[in-house]
Amino acid sequence: MENFNYFAPTKVVFGKGTEQQTGQLVKECGCRKVLIHYGSGSVKKSGLLDGICASLDQAEVDYVTLGGVVPNPRLSLVYEGIKLCRKESVDFILAVGGGSVIDSAKAIGYGVSNEGDVWDFYAKKRTPQGCLPLGVVLTIAAAGSEMSNSSVITKEEGWVKRGCNSDFVRPKFAVMNPELTMTLPAYQTESGCVDIMMHTMERYLNQAENMELTDGISECLIRTVMKNARILLENPRDYEARAEVMWAGSLSHNGLTGCGTDGGDWASHQLEHELGGMYDVAHGAGLAAVWGSWARYVMDARPERFARFAVQVMGVEDTGNAMETAEKGVQAMEGFYRSVQMPTSLRELGVEPTEEILRELARKCSFDGGRTIGCVKKLDQEDIFRIYQNAR
């Protein structure tokens, strides 16, 4: 087992009706003025936003609002939020939405608490020294951003999608009512499930040894999400299934499933980031489209680990030949993706995979050849190109 740090300080308030506690939770954080940050307006239509405003009013907490966050949240709105927070002396950000809204809120928080251009932190030119405190009312189970240290933002100039990780942005609280996710379209629900699974799979398929408890938790988490993803395709209003998926989403990305590992691989996420930046695809769908190709490209570097995944998670029979079992596991996962209407290729994702486009994606993903990605195998620009190519 590798040495590790684990730090997940977010207070989770989980279950039916919990959004009514929002005002009180914000008040307990001791802030004076809140920015309520949200997305396309579905939280307005549903009445959720009104309810939260009423809860803040009742707790006598002042607030301003900023909507308009889109999937693959954009830098321009982050700049707008920073300006608004400074003008209004905001000292707490409440994200009402899914991962995009939370990530945008985190970026605004960085921007308010640090001098200079906030993009520097995403471009890895500087390291943030703090962040405004954040809270979350979660409406999409997927990104796990409600407990995570990560934030991913897309810069419109060049359509570059980049992440920034620090413990400063772990939310103070996360209000999680599974009922709020019941009206999501099936594609978004299933894409969310893939995102959740992948946060654990990225950590599980690694180069480390001996993490018995972490492995067991990870296997159980992935199986639970798969089972409930299937249920939600049939019955999107199944509360128990929504609840299992929502809680799995937080545990999958708060660090728990990485304890004692080497941190994980994360190449699939890097491969998807370029697709998300350039094509605005749903994150989980993008991950599903490249994962099989990535897995087959790297699994000979650790066939036993992929074989264990096949047996313990996918329920594949151990053939005695690790590479053979591993391949059956990848096939089974692709079969699962298809069964929940997720793409397993770039074409199915809606990306036209010309050589020119794939070369461009590989160039950007490798930072013009300046970095490798992944740990199961370290992948350079040419490897990345081939993985995209195999995912056509």
Add this chain to the structure above:
Amino acid sequence: MENFNYFAPTKVVFGKGTEQQTGQLVKECGCRKVLIHYGSGSVKKSGLLDGICASLDQAEVDYVTLGGVVPNPRLSLVYEGIKLCRKESVDFILAVGGGSVIDSAKAIGYGVSNEGDVWDFYAKKRTPQGCLPLGVVLTIAAAGSEMSNSSVITKEEGWVKRGCNSDFVRPKFAVMNPELTMTLPAYQTESGCVDIMMHTMERYLNQAENMELTDGISECLIRTVMKNARILLENPRDYEARAEVMWAGSLSHNGLTGCGTDGGDWASHQLEHELGGMYDVAHGAGLAAVWGSWARYVMDARPERFARFAVQVMGVEDTGNAMETAEKGVQAMEGFYRSVQMPTSLRELGVEPTEEILRELARKCSFDGGRTIGCVKKLDQEDIFRIYQNAR
């Protein structure tokens, strides 16, 4: 799934050599003066205390020390600690030890931050309004107090052992080096393993439904501890086994295995508290001694749950008859306890089970008949007596 709150803010710093980071971690908490609290002196003999003092010196953090904590930590030393902290203007307590030391530190923290007699909080006369911040260097994997909200103290007058729970006492950080636990005697190691298992079993054997992910994590955690408890009996210096048990100890009592449940049963803990208060037995051993008797007394109220436990955790074959399968599961667990040299009766624990003594235990455990314990079945004074009697 029941609504739940989850809050486990402790920063875990886990692995070899991590105790060297103690000074820096204390410093990051922004305190001026530390009380280093410890037990019988084994941390002195081993050199651990000197190393921690050196680490504090290096971080330029001032400190005083107070040793002498015993298993089933006592109120008189808590009073002494409160006095010392006030005299020395201590604003942070560093517990170096296991659950007894941490629980004593928590009680001192309550006492310093609240007016009046600290025992009031344990006697449930008042609720604490705060606690000095705490940090932990863990040397025994058992109680899970390094991440938990609980503290259990024994009042010498009448030998009463009582607990007090609040989020104020969740430690700011926990330094966890499994190597520090390698020299523990086998009895203490195995007693710790039972304690860890029981923290999850108390939550798992409940009246709630539908906690798929929580159930899966719990089953995996108990199985992992059982496997490694056996390994440590053979090879106490197995780092990986020590590490699995240590991390399981934290996860078993930080709230994770209770998410979505009704909070759990906890009758076995109440039954043990009276034994611990009157006879100073090792907590885990005391739990092992009463658990089988408790399980048989209540399992007809939820045979399917006990049968699931038997199959998923103990690997018992499902007979198709829930009560029969449940009984086989209890037998298998008692078999496990014996295999790691833990008692399964009061006599084996060293308690002479006369009717007078058992009546006295039941009287105290039921607060003179003023409360019931447990949730699988609500147990009154007579039930409690019978369970002690069946555990002779």
